[in-house]
Amino acid sequence: MDTPQPTAQPPAPDAAAQDLAGFVAAAPTSFHAAAEVACRLSAAGYRELAEGQRWELAPGDRCVIVRDGAAIAFAVPAEPLPAPTLRVLGAHTDSPALKLGPSADFASAGARQIDVEVYGGPLLNSWLDRELCLAGRLVLADGSRALVRTGPIARIPQLAIHLDRQVNDGLALDRQRHLPPVIGLQVPGEDADGVMDLLARAAGVDADRIVGHDVYTIPAQPPEAFGARREFLAAPRLDNLTSVHAGTAAMERVDPAGLDAIAVFAAFDHEEVGSQTRSGAGGPFLADVCERILLALGADRADVLAALSGSVCLSADAGHAVHPNYPERHDPVVRPVLGRGPLLKLNAQQRYATDAVGAGAWAAACARAGVEYQEFVSHNDVPCGSTIGPITAARLGMTTVDVGIALWSMHSAREMCASADVAALNAALAAFVQG
Structure with missing residues (x-):
């Protein structure tokens, strides 16, 4: 009689995908997500600030603020900058x-x-x-x-x-x-x-x-790795907790001693319903925090405006990989696929805010991280969604670039991505924030 051979076990998902699964499980709503951001960053040494108090800041400070279902964290360079600017990473905490x-x-x-x-x-x-x-x-x-x-x-x-x-x-x-x-x-x-x-x-x-x-x-079903080699992650709210998780991880790793700009991470609420709320990207939260940071570091109003004009924002939100069962719904030339790296999102109608200057900033961050990325454009006959990118660009006047992880089943109660793309997005966002 033949001896049964042991079944080969597929590899475990990488650490980044496992940590994302834990983050998603801890963040069932935007309010939980904002609290989880603050909890993780507090554990990494960030100081929580209250909006109703006067802020006193010094070089090297790292702080986090929570407003309802939104959170903003920032890290001040260890050495004073002669003409400070901001490097902003944006995401959103809510999901359909x-x-x-x-x-x-x-x-x-x-x-x-x-x-x-x-x-x-x-x-x-x-x-x-x-x-x-x-x-x-x-x-x-x-x-x-x-x-x-x-x-x-x-x-x-x-x-x-x-x-x-x-x-x-x-x-x-x-x-x-x-x-x-x-x-x-x-x-x-x-x-x-x-x-x-x-x-x-x-x-x-x-x-x-x-x-x-x-x-x-x-x-109720928790996140789960699956696939022939467990190369996929299925979970609710990957749009856009993939970006919130990656942004949090980037801020955990940021080193004030190496910063050449003030690093800011803004995780907004209400993107899925238009962002026009006090905790959404269309509200005053980010603008107020950026101004308060600069004023607390000794800038005047003219310095604030100058700093914003020279700043850059990376808007990180999930995008679409080509669906193997519906390839005709995608651009016939630009064909991003799962597992080949995060997306640079472009749209001629400015539904995404990416321009050539922003694309260059993203390419430089990916090069520093050793990450390959893909481009995404919509099929001309399929209306393009939008992000917080154009809203932030219009409100603050920053150069803004839209990026994000590729998904299938976006806006499903259970979405899916490639585990390899999670680690790649984390690395790229960390490189962007650190500069």
């Missing part, structure tokens, strides 16, 4: 999801359900038949805030094919009628806990103290 409504509990056909509102532009079908957690922040009567995350308590069950024989010819979901998740069954004579009771219990607070909430549905 379903947001819990203000009066969420209702019942239908013997099922307890919760009312939800679509946030951003998710691939709605990807949220069906998937166990969901609820996560976000609660605001209490005394003004304090609590982060919350439940276990898997919800699901949006899809209608059986027996009741919709044409479903495979084209699934059409009504956003109001077909998306409310089920969280339980009605039991006659039983006064079941409502969703706010469940959230309060998960957060360890009294339900009657909750006066406001920003809570979202979150896929």
Whole structure:
């Protein structure tokens, strides 16, 4: 009898991809992501600043500020610069999801359900038949805030094919009628806990103290490496926690002694809904922080304007690799693929902010990091999405370049990337920040 041979084990994902998986698991919402950025950087020696206090800064300082679901970190060069400039890395913390409504509990056909509102532009079908957690922040009567995350308590069950024989010819979901998740069954004579009771219990607070909430549905399945050689990473929120994670890792490694510009990392909220909020790229957060840094280091208003004009911003957000089943949806000449390095994103209509000067800054960073990169342009007949890049360029007047990791299934409840690209993006962003 032949002796069975042991099955060869595929290699483990590299350290960068494993760390990204941990970051994603710790950041189910933008509020958790901002807190995780601050936690990791505090552990690396950063000092947390309060916006409501006067800042006193000195050469070599490293600091982080959190505003709602956004965070900005910066590192000041160890030696004073005669004409300081800023090297800004931007990303966003939010992802498409379903947001819990203000009066969420209702019942239908013997099922307890919760009312939800679509946030951003998710691939709605990807949220069906998937166990969901609820996560976000609660605001209490005394003004304090609590982060919350439940276990898997919800699901949006899809209608059986027996009741919709044409479903495979084209699934059409009504956003109001077909998306409310089920969280339980009605039991006659039983006064079941409502969703706010469940959230309060998960957060360890009294339900009657909750006066406001920003809570979202979150896929319960954790990130996972897979593939014949485990070369892929599947996870929710890779758009854009890949960039938030890489930016955080870059700031952990930054050395003030080697900086020739003030290094800034801005992780904004609300990119998926237009960025026009107090914690979004269209708001004043980054401009205010940059000005306060320069003023605290002795600059005057004219110096601030001069510094901004000579600064550069790298906007890091996920992009698209050519899909093997839909190659016609991509530009026929520019063909980026998974596993071949991060993307330089270009668009003639300035939906991405990249110009030749910014492209040169990105090429130099990749060369210092020893990273190969790919270019991305949209098919002319497929409308191009946008990023925080054009918003930042317009608000602050900085040279701005759009880059990011390549994905498949972008805006799905579960996206995927190549693990090798995670390490490459981390290295390129670290090289850019350090200069």
